[in-house]
Amino acid sequence: MTNLQVITLVSVGAHPTSGRPRRAEQDARAVELGLRLAGEHLQVLHAGDAESEALRSYLGMGLGELGVLQQSAADDALPVLADYLSGCGAQLVLTGTQAETGEGSGMLPYLLAERLGWPLVVGLVEVEQVDHGIAQVLQALPRGQRRRLRVRLPFLASVDNAAPVARQSAFGPARRGNLEALPAAAQADPLLTAAQFQPARPRPKRLKVIKAKTGAERMKAATAKAAGGSGQVLKDVSPEAGAEAIFNLLIEEGVLR
Amino acid sequence: MSDLIRRDPRAEWIARNRLHPLHAATQPAVASWLSAAGVLRKNPHAVGFIGPNGVKRIDRSGAQQGGAAKRSTASAVVQLPLHVIEQPAFYIAVVPDMVGGRLSAHDKDLLGLAHKLAGSDGAVVAVIFGEHKESTFDCNGVDRLLQFADDAFDGYAPEARVLALGAVERQLAPRHWLLPDSRSGGGELGRRLAAKLGERPATRVWQVADGMASGRAGAGREDLVQRAPRLILAAVECAEPVSETRHEVRPLALSEALVSHLPRIQDLGAVAVDPAQIPMAEAEFILSGGNGVKDWALFHQAAAALGATEGASRVAVDDGFMGRERQVGASGIWVTARVYVAVGISGAIQHLQGIGACDKVVAINIDPTCDMIKRADLSVIGESAAILQALIKRVAAHRQGGARDAA
Numbered sequence: 001m002t003n004l005q006v007i008t009l010v011s012v013g014a015h016p017t018s019g020r021p022r023r024a025e026q027d028a029r030a031v032e033l034g035l036r037l038a039g040e041h042l043q044v045l046h047a048g049d050a051e052s053e054a055l056r057s058y059l060g061m062g063l064g065e066l067g068v069l070q071q072s073a074a075d076d077a078l079p080v081l082a083d084y085l086s087g088c089g090a091q092l093v094l095t096g097t098q099a100e101t102g103e104g105s106g107m108l109p110y111l112l113a114e115r116l117g118w119p120l121v122v123g124l125v126e127v128e129q130v131d132h133g134i135a136q137v138l139q140a141l142p143r144g145q146r147r148r149l150r151v152r153l154p155f156l157a158s159v160d161n162a163a164p165v166a167r168q169s170a171f172g173p174a175r176r177g178n179l180e181a182l183p184a185a186a187q188a189d190p191l192l193t194a195a196q197f198q199p200a201r202p203r204p205k206r207l208k209v210i211k212a213k214t215g216a217e218r219m220k221a222a223t224a225k226a227a228g229g230s231g232q233v234l235k236d237v238s239p240e241a242g243a244e245a246i247f248n249l250l251i252e253e254g255v256l257r
Numbered sequence: 258m259s260d261l262i263r264r265d266p267r268a269e270w271i272a273r274n275r276l277h278p279l280h281a282a283t284q285p286a287v288a289s290w291l292s293a294a295g296v297l298r299k300n301p302h303a304v305g306f307i308g309p310n311g312v313k314r315i316d317r318s319g320a321q322q323g324g325a326a327k328r329s330t331a332s333a334v335v336q337l338p339l340h341v342i343e344q345p346a347f348y349i350a351v352v353p354d355m356v357g358g359r360l361s362a363h364d365k366d367l368l369g370l371a372h373k374l375a376g377s378d379g380a381v382v383a384v385i386f387g388e389h390k391e392s393t394f395d396c397n398g399v400d401r402l403l404q405f406a407d408d409a410f411d412g413y414a415p416e417a418r419v420l421a422l423g424a425v426e427r428q429l430a431p432r433h434w435l436l437p438d439s440r441s442g443g444g445e446l447g448r449r450l451a452a453k454l455g456e457r458p459a460t461r462v463w464q465v466a467d468g469m470a471s472g473r474a475g476a477g478r479e480d481l482v483q484r485a486p487r488l489i490l491a492a493v494e495c496a497e498p499v500s501e502t503r504h505e506v507r508p509l510a511l512s513e514a515l516v517s518h519l520p521r522i523q524d525l526g527a528v529a530v531d532p533a534q535i536p537m538a539e540a541e542f543i544l545s546g547g548n549g550v551k552d553w554a555l556f557h558q559a560a561a562a563l564g565a566t567e568g569a570s571r572v573a574v575d576d577g578f579m580g581r582e583r584q585v586g587a588s589g590i591w592v593t594a595r596v597y598v599a600v601g602i603s604g605a606i607q608h609l610q611g612i613g614a615c616d617k618v619v620a621i622n623i624d625p626t627c628d629m630i631k632r633a634d635l636s637v638i639g640e641s642a643a644i645l646q647a648l649i650k651r652v653a654a655h656r657q658g659g660a661r662d663a664a
């Protein structure tokens with residue numbers, strides 16, 4: 001699959017406690033997946049500031065260079081990326097699910113796919129095979145499940161925490177790599193004028209409100225053990241009949257595959 | 258409490274026998290009546306009742322209790338008032354996740370939020386795809402139900418679903434679209450819909466108050482506060498679920514037929530994953546063994562046959578039959594499985610705490626009085642080994658039957 005044209009889009013992340021700039025966790029996984037698919041032909045792209053030091057930690061994963069579409073923090077990354085991608089002949093574009101800085105709405109892959117008219121696969125974990133312009137991929141589902149999909153090239157895929165863990169970033173290659181500034185026509189993001197960022201407020205903890213009218217009911221609600229009675233109890237049945245009942249429940253819940 | 262009417266034959270006999278010394282006491286104490294002359298007569302002694310300490314009490318709140326001995330208890334189920342929206346001024350559309358065909362806690366919170374936004378003249382429409390097993394739409398605030406039961410929506414069909422939601426948008430033009438910002442479908446569908454409609458959504462919203470939506474931004478260190486947009490992807494506990502009203506759940510249909518389309522993403526079905534690799538906290542289906550499991554080889558065999566992730570009670574772990582990382586409960590892992598099968602586990606409170614978030618609990622136990630059975634939705638009383646063996650056989654028969662059908 002080394003002849004696959006893969007581009008990974010990366011952003012600058014923020015450390016969850018200190019807030020210091022770093023490589024974004026999911027974007028690094030997208031780079032990892034790209035490296036596994038395309039090896040050294042992987043192209044990595046960032047829309048932002050080419051001076052940003054945090055970008056070097058992507059280079060430290062073994063990339064020769066990283067293209068940067070030059071724009072400021074208040075600009076919208078979507079139009080420049082869409083312009084670039086529509087003309088570059090990529091077959092697979094990988095992104096993270098959600099940025100760690102800024103709005104972090106996770107809309108970018110969806111909007112890019114809509115603009116480019118490409119299909120979007122959410123939660124890509126593996127590209128199993130590609131032939132005749134059709135890729136067979138694995139998608140991550142909640143609860144550790146996987147789904148196999150078939151999708152036409154070119155397509156866009158977002159990567160979440162189920163994707164393979166990113167390799168470490170080495171210091172030497174990070175210094176040696178090249179951050180290449182590409183020209184881009186930046187546009188300001190209208191959101192930043194309409195909305196405001198605030199330090200995250202801790203969310204109120206939900207209280208267990210007991211809507212009891214009388215003291216006896218409140219007492220019962222406070223002391224009652226697991227409510228009984230609603231469950232079905234099969235007593236004095238043969239093991240086969242019991243197993244049949246359990247089996248039917250498993251089938252009904254759809255957990256038996 | 259039961260609704261049985263309890264008869265007291267002795268009291269009935271005394272009431273019939275006017276010569277009995279207690280006869281007068283059994284007569285209903287009438288506090289006031291109209292005499293033959295048309296005058297209102299009152300018996301002041303008949304007012305009130307004798308309290309638990311033998312002291313006469315007069316309850317002036319109007320709801321006098323204990324007067325005439327009530328022989329049957331009032332029915333405990335109180336009907337909640339019905340909230341009817343005949344002509345909705347506008348719609349609030351909610352697309353719940355319906356994991357396993359039922360409303361999840363997240364969906365219920367979302368319906369609560371929708372209800373807050375709908376106020377008294379908007380109607381909350383729930384848009385669901387495929388079959389459902391939910392019976393409590395009415396108590397969770399669904400005024401209208403729009404169900405797409407086509408099999409084009411089965412499996413993974415985000416593009417078809419977005420098209421259908423686009424048709425809903427054209428017909429109802431809802432004031433707000435609310436979707437759960439979850440991993441189980443809502444987050445993806447909502448963003449696809451946003452891209453299709455060209456609406457900029459507010460994501461990870463945890464509060465909507467006074468027309469302003471607050472959502473987490475970035476990695477969660479900041480909040481983004483903006484005017485509530487049309488499309489809101491809300492986090493869990495974004496609002497209190499509806500609890501005080503019942504709703505009509507009136508079915509709603511689309512007037513335009515859905516155009517069929519060629520999906521660009523084809524679903525080839527779920528892939529078998531090794532259940533042992535799935536982290537316990539996330540596993541969907543857990544078979545858990547306790548002190549009542551005597552044959553551990555059989556237990557592992559059953560887990561493999563069912564395709565379930567294995568769990569254990571503390572006793573099983575302490576005795577060395579299972580690894581510490583498999584312990585379910587207060588000092589182990591809090592699991593969120595949809596189906597939890599407890600084999601030979603008594604249901605100590607420390608264990609029950611760990612399975613508080615599970616949907617369906619099945620107990621296999623020899624003791625019909627143990628606490629696990631009070632928690633379980635289905636309990637089978639019997640010897641664990643025999644039942645596990647029968648279960649393995651039943652599943653094997655099912656698999657073979659399935660293979661024969663497919664062939």
Ligand SMILES: Cc1cc2nc3c(=O)[nH]c(=O)nc-3n(C[C@H](O)[C@H](O)[C@H](O)COP(=O)(O)OP(=O)(O)OC[C@H]3O[C@@H](n4cnc5c(N)ncnc54)[C@H](O)[C@@H]3O)c2cc1C
Nearest residue numbers: 547548549570571586587588589601602603605623624641
């Ligand atoms: C601080 C503290 C923390 C704890 N934390 C945890 C925790 O995180 N997780 C946890 O699990 N426990 C925990 N415990 C222990 C907990 O209190 C119980 O002791 C434990 O859960 C009991 O495990 P059990 O149900 O497997 O065993 P038992 O209580 O011995 O129950 C065995 C059950 O198997 C049934 N049985 C016996 N033979 C058969 C048979 N042949 N077929 C079918 N059924 C049979 C019996 O009827 C009985 O109901 C904790 C205790 C303390 C004090």
